Amino acid sequence: MKSYLVSKGDFLELIDGMIENGKEVVAPVKQENQANFKRIKSTKDILWSGPQTVISPKGFVFPQEEELIEYEVEDGIWVGSKVEAKSTVLLGIHPCDINGIALLDKVFAEKNLDENYLKKRESATIIGVECLTPCSPESFCYRKGSVLPWDGFDLFLTDVGDDFFVEVGSEAGKTLISGISRKTIQSDAKKLKKIREKRDNLFAKKQRKLKPKLEELPKLLKENYDSPIWDERGAKCFGCGSCNMVCPTCYCFDVRDCVEINLKKGSRSRFWDGCMLTDFTRIASGEIFREERGARLRHRTNRKDFYLFEKWGRTFCTGCGRCGKACLTKIVDPLDIENELYGRKGRR
Amino acid sequence: MTVYKPEIAKIKKVEQLTKTERLFDIELLSGKSLDHQPGQFVEVYVFGVGEAPISISSEPSKQPTFQLCVRAVGNVTNALHNKRAGEKIGIRGPYGKGFEYEYFIGKDILFIAGGLGLAPLRSFIRAVLNSRGDYGKVYILYGARRPQELLFRDELKEWEARKDVEYHATVDVGDETWQGNVGVITTLFPDIRFDPRKTQAIIIGPPVMYRFVINELKNRRVPDENIWISLERKMKCGVGKCGHCQINNVYVCQEGPVFNYKQIKSLPEAI
Numbered sequence: 033m034k035s036y037l038v039s040k041g042d043f044l045e046l047i048d049g050m051i052e053n054g055k056e057v058v059a060p061v062k063q064e065n066q067a068n069f070k071r072i073k074s075t076k077d078i079l080w081s082g083p084q085t086v087i088s089p090k091g092f093v094f095p096q097e098e099e100l101i102e103y104e105v106e107d108g109i110w111v112g113s114k115v116e117a118k119s120t121v122l123l124g125i126h127p128c129d130i131n132g133i134a135l136l137d138k139v140f141a142e143k144n145l146d147e148n149y150l151k152k153r154e155s156a157t158i159i160g161v162e163c164l165t166p167c168s169p170e171s172f173c174y175r176k177g178s179v180l181p182w183d184g185f186d187l188f189l190t191d192v193g194d195d196f197f198v199e200v201g202s203e204a205g206k207t208l209i210s211g212i213s214r215k216t217i218q219s220d221a222k223k224l225k226k227i228r229e230k231r232d233n234l235f236a237k238k239q240r241k242l243k244p245k246l247e248e249l250p251k252l253l254k255e256n257y258d259s260p261i262w263d264e265r266g267a268k269c270f271g272c273g274s275c276n277m278v279c280p281t282c283y284c285f286d287v288r289d290c291v292e293i294n295l296k297k298g299s300r301s302r303f304w305d306g307c308m309l310t311d312f313t314r315i316a317s318g319e320i321f322r323e324e325r326g327a328r329l330r331h332r333t334n335r336k337d338f339y340l341f342e343k344w345g346r347t348f349c350t351g352c353g354r355c356g357k358a359c360l361t362k363i364v365d366p367l368d369i370e371n372e373l374y375g376r377k378g379r380r
Numbered sequence: 381m382t383v384y385k386p387e388i389a390k391i392k393k394v395e396q397l398t399k400t401e402r403l404f405d406i407e408l409l410s411g412k413s414l415d416h417q418p419g420q421f422v423e424v425y426v427f428g429v430g431e432a433p434i435s436i437s438s439e440p441s442k443q444p445t446f447q448l449c450v451r452a453v454g455n456v457t458n459a460l461h462n463k464r465a466g467e468k469i470g471i472r473g474p475y476g477k478g479f480e481y482e483y484f485i486g487k488d489i490l491f492i493a494g495g496l497g498l499a500p501l502r503s504f505i506r507a508v509l510n511s512r513g514d515y516g517k518v519y520i521l522y523g524a525r526r527p528q529e530l531l532f533r534d535e536l537k538e539w540e541a542r543k544d545v546e547y548h549a550t551v552d553v554g555d556e557t558w559q560g561n562v563g564v565i566t567t568l569f570p571d572i573r574f575d576p577r578k579t580q581a582i583i584i585g586p587p588v589m590y591r592f593v594i595n596e597l598k599n600r601r602v603p604d605e606n607i608w609i610s611l612e613r614k615m616k617c618g619v620g621k622c623g624h625c626q627i628n629n630v631y632v633c634q635e636g637p638v639f640n641y642k643q644i645k646s647l648p649e650a651i
């Protein structure tokens with residue numbers, strides 16, 4: 033799609049105007065000593081370039097708790113779909129998180145359409161922003177080819193001084209800025225290219241290296257299915273599931289009933305779940321199919337860079353670095369694991 | 381509409397099969413038939429309690445009524461056991477891949493059921509026996525822990541009486557009423573003769589059973605592609621999203637629960 037220039041002042045005015053008109057705008061803001069996504073009252077509150085939020089913004093399209101259906105039992109049974117969403121603008125989303133949402137789009141739109149997700153997704157306008165410096169010391173987005181969005185945004189902003197260079201990803205995005213956008217000329221594209229070259233160099237210098245080639249990760253993980261690494265690292269795992277909760281691409285869920293006290297009305301809701309939790313695979317006979325924590329760590333890592341990578345042709349770890357930061361025992365970081373696998377056995 | 385919304389169904393009849401298992405006749409209020417394959421399952425919803433994946437125990441049919449054989453082990457299954465004829469539940473499905481029974485036409489079939497595994501297998505057995513002429517030899521091996529845990533006892537008698545079916549049953553622990561074989565299911569193997577290349581072996585039972593039975597079949601030189609199994613995993617959605625049922629990269633609720641052994645032999649997490 034096309035790109036435009038928009039003056040920062042005009043853009044912020046546009047957003048503030050929307051907020052005044054009651055539009056829900058969510059952006060990263062400072063909360064105590066952390067950054068988190070929150071509904072904002074003014075664009076003044078936005079943290080434009082980090083620090084990174086503790087949790088990814090996936091919860092705005094795939095809430096931690098979400099009603100799927102509701103029912104009433106009174107002279108017969110009535111069941112209704114709970115496919116609802118508020119129109120929301122997600123502003124200041126970093127590329128790793130845009131890509132996370134783009135991956136969720138794939139899985140929830142794959143046959144058996146998940147309307148509950150898709151409705152929320154359609155109602156969200158995603159306005160991303162390019163990171164020109166790494167937003168967290170743990171991130172490795174550059175190594176995962178995730179410093180720019182693959183898909184799944186309406187607008188993507190790059191700070192080029194007084195203006196934002198804006199890539200348009202959808203008709204809705206284009207309409208949104210139609211009153212304030214200016215055409216780009218060749219020199220703007222050149223300027224952007226320079227900024228990105230500088231960004232690449234900086235990220236290449238600052239972010240930890242991924243020793244194996246990105247496209248070889250599925251093969252590396254396949255060959256190392258039985259590596260002792262899994263048990264060595266697994267032995268230190270608390271099974272707390274934090275690494276699942278913070279991850280922009282983890283989308284496993286549990287489904288539970290919530291009944292009102294009168295027992296006549298109720299709903300079924302889904303809740304984020306995590307493959308690192310013991311009960312994740314427990315069946316009624318008591319059997320747990322991935323009882324060992326090492327086996328669960330392997331499953332988590334393989335989902336990101338082997339199973340889903342192979343299936344969709346794209347890594348399911350966007351390199352945001354949140355899991356590595358959240359893990360108290362420092363065992364889960366995919367880049368770390370992959371480098372160790374690559375380095376062992378006197379490979380190459 | 382959401383894939384998570386169940387259709388409302390009515391319990392037509394409840395039959396106590398054993399102390400822990402009941403057979404439910406169920407009909408969708410829409411009057412539609414389920415149109416299922418043997419080996420497929422539905423998500424059964426007890427309003428206010430939750431859902432459980434349950435195999436369809438009746439044979440494929442155009443009739444609106446189908447059967448589920450349910451063991452009471454936890455929240456949902458116990459709540460279901462408390463339901464009486466006339467009460468309503470929710471049904472989603474049928475889900476998963478079952479047996480494409482046209483594939484088995486003309487072949488010899490060795491059914492091997494352990495415990496509750498007979499519930500799903502019965503769907504296929506009944507389909508085969510209903511058009512018995514379409515198939516070669518038919519063997520049924522069935523093992524339970526104790527005689528009083530045998531399911532569908534009236535039907536077992538019929539199968540035993542049929543001349544065109546070779547039926548053998550065993551129990552792990554016998555009692556004074558039991559005159560048949562005592563021992564795990566593999567102890568039935570020496571009694572039966574089958575042509576390993578012409579026979580399709582179909583196994584459904586508890587996880588521990590598979591390894592032993594498959595070993596036995598391999599000893600008898602049954603090729604991998606003639607072995608079929610159905611795997612149980614935790615399931616929360618049945619539609620390939622929630623991640624609970626995954627075996628390595630395979631979603632059991634989508635690509636299973638019925639698998640050809642050749643297809644999953646290489647999956648370390650399968651058996």
Ligand SMILES: Cc1cc2nc3c(=O)[nH]c(=O)nc-3n(C[C@H](O)[C@H](O)[C@H](O)COP(=O)(O)OP(=O)(O)OC[C@H]3O[C@@H](n4cnc5c(N)ncnc54)[C@H](O)[C@@H]3O)c2cc1C
Nearest residue numbers: 316317318432433434435449450451453454455456457613
């Ligand atoms: C594809 C598929 C087909 C199935 N087909 C059938 C079928 O045809 N018939 C059938 O009866 N079941 C079938 N099951 C199993 C059935 O889905 C489970 O028994 C059911 O989900 C249990 O749900 P629940 O809410 O009753 O149990 P929960 O409330 O989830 O209770 C189970 C929990 O309680 C504990 N628990 C309770 N009872 C026991 C016990 N006896 N031993 C050990 N732990 C226990 C366990 O730790 C477990 O976590 C099938 C499962 C799958 C995946």
Ligand code: SF4
Nearest residue numbers: 279349350352353355
């Ligand atoms: S696996 Fe870790 S680094 Fe990769 S996307 Fe998830 S949280 Fe971020």
Ligand code: SF4
Nearest residue numbers: 269270272273275359
């Ligand atoms: S890897 Fe770390 S964050 Fe993940 S479950 Fe284990 S201890 Fe928790």
Ligand code: FES
Nearest residue numbers: 618621622623633
């Ligand atoms: S049961 Fe949810 S993915 Fe298979």
